[in-house]
Amino acid sequence: MSRKTSKTSESVGKGEALTPGRIVVLALAVLALVFVFENTRPVKIRLLIPEVTVPLWTALLAMWAVGALCGASFAYVRKRRK
Template sequence: MSPKSSTGGSTSPSKGGVGALMTPGRVTVAAIALLTLVFIFENTRSTKIRLLIPEVTVPLWMALLGTGLIGALCGAFFVSRRK
């Protein structure tokens, strides 16, 4: 018999359920999403930011998010150039 026609062993996919739904990756993403929402709702007051000449007023969470994204993009750029 060839291995493809063998009937021994379990080859059926795992049954769904709570174990398949709650993987460590999904729990981590859900926790990060929850912390992000808490961060946004706690930092809704507006703040003034001076960009060379213009002064803009934005919510604090948006200013921090923009700064974080710029930092992440700069980090990704330097990591990709290093390889």
């Protein structure tokens, strides 16, 4: 094997530690943590009959998950029709 085609642990240096993709993921993680810590106050949510008190970030995360599931199911149904 030539040295150019094989990648060893020696060739992975600090220059490859911070790739653009890793920087974006790190920035999104920091923004998510800031969002959570800024939205910790409790809110009351009425679900048909019961009234639930949860932190605002939990309610927003739950609604994001519901929206993601609806979007994924819509995409799945649309893909199957083709």
